[in-house]
Amino acid sequence: xxxxxxxxxxxxxxxxxxxxxxxxxxxxxxxxxxxxxxxxxxxxxxxxxxxxxxxxxxxxxxxxxxxxxxxxxxxxxxxxxxxxxxxxxxxxxxxxxxxxxxxxxxxxxxxxxxxxxxxxxxxxxxxxxxxxxxxxxxxxxxxxxxxxxxxxxxxxxxxxxxxxxxxxxxxxxxxxxxxxxxxxxxxxxxxxxxxxxxxxxxxxxxxxxxxxxxxxxxxxxxxxxxxxxxxxxxxxxxxxxxxxxxxxxxxxxxxxxxxxxxxxxxxxxxxxxxxxxxxxxxxxxxxxxxxxxxxxxxxxxxxxxxxxxxxxxxxxxxxxxxxxxxxxxxxxxxxxxxxxxxxxxxxxxxxxxxxxxxxxxxxxxxxxxxxxxxxxxxxxxxxxxxxxxxxxxxxxxxxxxxxxxxxxxxxxxxxxxxxxxxxxxxxxxxxxxxxxxxxxxxxxxxxxx
Numbered sequence: 068x069x070x071x072x073x074x075x076x077x078x079x080x081x082x083x084x085x086x087x088x089x090x091x092x093x094x095x096x097x098x099x100x101x102x103x104x105x106x107x108x109x110x111x112x113x114x115x116x117x118x119x120x121x122x123x124x125x126x127x128x129x130x131x132x133x134x135x136x137x138x139x140x141x142x143x144x145x146x147x148x149x150x151x152x153x154x155x156x157x158x159x160x161x162x163x164x165x166x167x168x169x170x171x172x173x174x175x176x177x178x179x180x181x182x183x184x185x186x187x188x189x190x191x192x193x194x195x196x197x198x199x200x201x202x203x204x205x206x207x208x209x210x211x212x213x214x215x216x217x218x219x220x221x222x223x224x225x226x227x228x229x230x231x232x233x234x235x236x237x238x239x240x241x242x243x244x245x246x247x248x249x250x251x252x253x254x255x256x257x258x259x260x261x262x263x264x265x266x267x268x269x270x271x272x273x274x275x276x277x278x279x280x281x282x283x284x285x286x287x288x289x290x291x292x293x294x295x296x297x298x299x300x301x302x303x304x305x306x307x308x309x310x311x312x313x314x315x316x317x318x319x320x321x322x323x324x325x326x327x328x329x330x331x332x333x334x335x336x337x338x339x340x341x342x343x344x345x346x347x348x349x350x351x352x353x354x355x356x357x358x359x360x361x362x363x364x365x366x367x368x369x370x371x372x373x374x375x376x377x378x379x380x381x382x383x384x385x386x387x388x389x390x391x392x393x394x395x396x397x398x399x400x401x402x403x404x405x406x407x408x409x410x411x412x413x414x415x416x417x418x419x420x421x422x423x424x425x426x427x428x429x430x431x432x433x434x435x436x437x438x439x440x441x442x443x444x445x446x447x448x449x450x451x452x453x454x455x456x457x458x459x460x461x462x463x464x465x466x467x468x469x470x471x472x473x474x475x476x477x478x479x480x481x482x483x484x485x486x487x488x489x490x491x492x493x494x495x496x497x498x499x500x501x502x503x504x505x506x507x508x509x510x511x512x513x514x515x516x
Contacts (some may be wrong), residue, residue, distance in 0.1 A: 070224075071330040088091060103197035103310065104129040105190050110166075114205040116374050120167040128190050128197055130160035136193060138162075144176060146199060152176055153220040154188075171318050174240065177215045180208035192496040212241040212250070212302040212317040220296065220321055221283075225435075227327035228360050230279035237265070237274040239317060248306040250274070255290040257297035261483060263287045265300070277380070278327075283354070285326040288510055292328040297321055333356045333412060335374025337399075339365050344378045350412055351446045353507075362424055362445040364402040364407050371399035372373050374419075375504045382410070392417050407445065425469055426452045426504060432462030432494040440470045443504060452504040456516060459500050463491035466504050466511065 083438070088138055109125040110219050127139060143152040154172055155162055163255050183205040190197040190334035211218050237252050253262035263283050266274045290296035304491040320497065336347040350361035363372070372383040374392070385397025392400070402408055402421055409424035427440030434457070435441055445465040466485065467475035477489030486509065499516040 075183060101198040102195040103131060103190050103192065105188070105197035105199055105200055108188070108202055110202065110204075113203055115166055115170050115207050117207055118172075120164045120165065120170070123163055123168045124166050125151070125161065125163045126162045126188070126190070129197055131192050134192055135196065137369040139191045141189050141191060142172065142176065143189075144178075144184070146187050146201070148187065148189065148199075151189075152218050160331045170206045171213065172211070172219070172321045173204060174209065174213040175215055175318075176216060178206050180203075180206055192393045208242065210242060211315045212304050213240045214239045214300060214302055214317050214320045217300065217320060217322040220322060222325070224295075224325045225282045225285070225327050227278065227279045227282070227329070230282075231277050234278040234281045235276055237276060237300070237302075239272050241272060241315075242302055246306055248304050251303045251305070253301055254284055254288060254291065255304070257299050259288070259299070261288075261508075262299075262301065263508060278433050279329075280352070281324070282326045282329050285324050286329055290324065290326050293321045293325050295325045298324045311499060313416045326373065331353060331359075333359045333361075333414075334375045334378055335361065335363055335372050335410065337363075337402075338367065339363065339372065344375050344380060347375070347378070348445075350374070350410060351447070351450065357413065359412045359414070361410050361447060363402070363410050364406055364445070365402045368403060368405055370402045370405075372402065373399055384414075386419075389421060390418050392419055423469060425468060426506070427470060428454070428457070428460060428464050428502060429467055430464035430491065430494075432464050434458060440467065449503070450505070450507065454502050457500055457502060458498075459494050459513075460497045462494055464494060465491060476504075483510050483512060485511060 086244055096293070101429050105126070105128040107161055112119070122151065128138070137156040138160065139146065139156050140154045140162055141147070142154045143151045152172075155164065163304050173186065174180070178186075183203045185201050186204045187199050187201045189199045214237070216236065225234055226232070232472050239250070241248075248270070248272060249267060249269055251267050252265040254265050255262040265276055266280070268274050285296070285298060288296070288298060290298070299319045299321050301319050303313045304313075306313050331352045333350040334344055334347045335346045335350060336342050340346055340348070350359035352359045376382040383394055384392040386395055386400045387393045387397045394417075400419065404423065406423065407425040408421045411420045413419070426443045428443065429435065429437060429440045431437060433441050441454065441457055446453050464473050465477050476485040477488035478492040479489050494513070501514040501516060503512045505511065
C-alpha cells in the first residue's frame with residue numbers, strides 16, 4: 068500500500084506544481100489588485116443627446132472603511148490610464164452630476180461628437196484603486212467652444228530660462244460660423260471673476276503661448292512664483308454678420324500653473340520717509356528689463372532721495388547731475404515738486420524721470436461730488452491705488468488721473484472691469500467702503516466696511 072501511495076505522489080506532484088505555477092503566472096503582479104469596488108454607470112443610453120443634458124449621471128462604489136480623504140474619479144481614453152484626467156472628487160462613495168457635465172468633459176478630452184468611443188473610469192483614494200469600468204459613449208456637439216487642451220488638472224511649469232519658447236498650446240473645438248470669428252483666451256485665479264487676457268487669434272482654434280507671456284498673465288491673477296496655482300481658462304468666440312454679433316463663451320477648465328519670478332525691485336529711501344530703506348517705497352520692473360516704475364508721495368519741495376538695490380545701504384544709485392544716475396556714487400537725487408510723482412528709473416541708460424501722477428475718485432456718490440476728487444494712495448505691496456475708508460452715497464463714480472478729465476476710467480459692464488472714458492460706475496448702496504484701483508489690469512473693487 069505504501070508503495071502504491073509513493074507511486075501516486077510521484078505521478079501527481081509535478082501536475083500540482085505545474086498548476087500552481089500557472090496560477091501564479093496568471094496574476095498581474097505589475098498592478099495592485101482593486102481594493103475599491105466600482106459599479107457600472109447609471110446611463111440609460113450610451114448615446115448622449117442634448118435632451119438628456121439635465122439627466123443625472125451617477126457613479127457608486129464601495130467605501131473604504133478607516134480611510135480619510137477625498138475619492139478622485141478619473142477618466143481615460145486607454146485602459147492603462149497612461150494619461151488620466153480628473154473628472155471630479157467626492158467625500159462620499161457616490162458622485163452625481165449631469166449628462167451635460169459628462170458630455171462636456173468627454174468633448175474636452177478630444178472625443179468626437181456622433182462617434183462612439185470607449186471611456187474608461189476608475190476611482191482612487193490614496194494608494195487604493197478601484198476596478199476599471201468602461202462604456203462605449205457617443206457625445207453630442209455643443210454650440211460653444213470646447214477647450215481640449217489644457218485638460219482638467221493638467222500641470223504646466225513655466226521656465227524663466229526659455230522665456231520665448233512655447234510653454235503650452237491652447238486648443239479648442241468649435242462649430243463653423245460661416246464667416247470670420249475672433250477667439251479671446253483668458254485666465255483667472257480659480258473661482259475668480261477677474262479674467263486676464265492670454266491672447267487672441269482670428270479663425271484659428273489654437274493659441275501658442277510662450278513662457279514669458281504665460282508667466283506675466285499668471286502672475287496678474289495673484290499666483291505666487293514657484294508655487295503651483297489652480298488657474299481657470301476660458302475661450303470667447305465673437306463673430307459679426309449682417310444679423311448682428313454672436314458671442315459664445317466656453318465652459319471653464321481648471322488646471323495648474325507654476326510661474327517663475329518675473330518681477331524685480333529697487334527701493335527709494337529719502338527725506339519723505341526719514342531715509343529708512345526698510346520702509347522705503349519700491350520701484351517695480353514687471354519684466355526684469357531694467358526699467359523700474361513706482362509712485363512716491365513727496366511731502367516737501369526739493370525733497371532728496373536715493374535709490375537702493377535692496378532694503379539696505381549696501382548698494383545705491385546717486386546722480387551725477389541733471390537726470391543722470393550712477394551706481395554707488397554721486398549726490399542725492401531731488402524731486403522738485405510735492406505730491407505724488409511717477410518715478411521711472413532706467414538702469415540700462417542710467418537715467419531717471421519724474422512726473423506728477425495721482426489717481427482719484429470723483430462723482431455724485433463721493434464727498435466732493437463731480438467738482439473735487441478724493442485722492443487714492445499708492446500701495447506698492449499690492450501694486451494698486453487704494454482708499455481704506457471713504458463714505459459713498461447712492462450715485463455714480465469714476466476714476467481719473469491728475470484731477471483732470473484727460474484720462475479717466477469708467478464701467479465696461481463686465482463685473483469690475485474698466486475702460487477708458489467708460490460709463491459712470493453706479494453705487495447702489497450708501498456706506499463706508501474700501502476702494503482699490505488696479506491701473507495695470509484695469510479692474511477695481513469695493514468692499515463695504
